[in-house]
Amino acid sequence: MDIKVFFQRNLNVGKKLVRLHHSNAILFFLLSLTGLLLLSAAFRSTFPATRVWIKDIHIWIGVISVLPLLFYLPKRKKHQLTIRKAKYKQLNLKLVISILLVLMVSGFLLTFHRQFPPTVSSWALIIHDLATWVGLPYVIYHSLTRTQTFKKLEKRFRKKSLVEKPMEIEDGNPVYKRRSFLRILLGGFIVLVSSHYFIKWVAPYLNLPTNTASNPGANQFSPLPEPNADSLPPIGGGKEGQFRYYTVTEMPILTNENWNFTIDGLVDSPAQYNWDQFLNLQRKVQVSDFHCVTGWSVYKGTWEGIPLKQFLDNAGIKNNAKYVKFYSADGVYTDTLTIDQAMMEDVMVATLLDGELLTQENGGPVRLLVPQMYAYKSVKWLNRIELIEEEHIGYWEERGYDTDAWVENV
Ligand SMILES: Nc1nc2c(c(=O)[nH]1)N[C@H]1C(S)=C(S)[C@@H](COP(=O)(O)O)O[C@H]1N2
Ligand SMILES: [Mo]
DSSP states (O other), rough: OOOGGOSSSSSOHHHHHHHHHHHHHHHHHHHHHHHHHHHHHHHHHHHHHHHHHHHHHHHHHHHHHHHHHHHHHHGGGHEEEEEEHHHHHHHHHHHHHHHHHHHHHHHOOOOTTGGSSSSHHHHHHHHHHHHHHHHHHHHHHHTTSSHHHHHHHHHHHHHHHHHOOTHHHHHOOOOHHHHHHHHHHHHHHHHHHOOOOHHHHHHHTTOOOOTTTOOOTBBBBOOOOOOTTTTTTTTOSSSBBBOOOOOOOOOOBBBTTOOOOEEEESSSEEEOOOHHHHHHHHEEEEEEEEEESOEEEEEEEEEEEEHHHHHHHHBOOOOTTOOEEEEEEESSOOOEEHHHHSSSTOOOOEEEETEEOOTTTTOOOOOEEOOOOOGGOTTTTTEEEEEEEEEEOOOHHTTOOOOOOOOOOO
């Protein structure tokens, strides 16, 4: 990279284009870096608070990256004239600009997702991811083939072939062959590595088998709950869309032995249930949507469980209680609702989805479900409900998430 162009004045168009190209490269690099961090499960659990402002930074770099495109517009004609004979450069330009536009539009929709119906943001997220999985490997290939090291390597190959088979240069053009061989090698390697991530991302959308089902660390409960007739077959027709499984800790491994469920705090009759006792509680079935604040949604899940209201009514809320606090068996994650919010009809202590016991990665055997709020309220591996007087700030809210979790525009 020619850093000088950033400090020179009165550049000609060519140099200005180089500067735009470099700016674009730097911005794309920063966007990839922050974007991959945002995707990383390890980063989510290790630096949760950092993740929240990295997201803001990602968005701001995204905004800034519109500038090189804007500055390019008036130079477009001249540039296209200079590359009219270079097929690869033309193709590259079209590809890069389309990918950038797709990323920008979908990024914009994701940033302002609260202003749009959740279907818009679920699609925007899928498209943003897809454009990343196509664009990033391509840009890596594009930039690696332009490094000095790669060019030297190509030259070495060329020299070798000149020495070994000097006669073939005129007719067989081994120079060209050698050169494309190196590029194919690099391209193949990049495709191989990125397809691993791509397949991991795309598998659930295409209903390809994933290896989570045979997860040896998964929960173990018996007996399994007998699904209500409305759950199996699911009256909602089965969920639409994919969960992204989030956790800020190792996923807890829960079994009959180490699991129990408590309601206590400011209630008249605190209670504790083991798995058998919990299964004896009267369950209801409801069809609800599930929205994560990062943009994805799962629609029409047929959820079965105990309405939270039922729990609270049975326990008897004391007069001084103002909030309901929810604890996870992961020992870290918590959140709260006001009593009014907690008493909403569709807030559920859920234990089945589409007729099956909630899986470990989905927060099973029991999770909270607050359909009208973003899913960070829906505490996974729920094992304790406490009625409290003072406000408690939830895990993500404490780290920068909006305390207003209501999903509008549904
Ligand atoms: N215990 C616990 N509960 C949690 C979380 C978590 O990390 N730990 N993540 C929340 C967030 S931000 C979302 S979007 C949903 C994700 O649910 P899923 O992992 O079943 O898709 O769980 C919520 N509940
Ligand atoms: Mo979320």
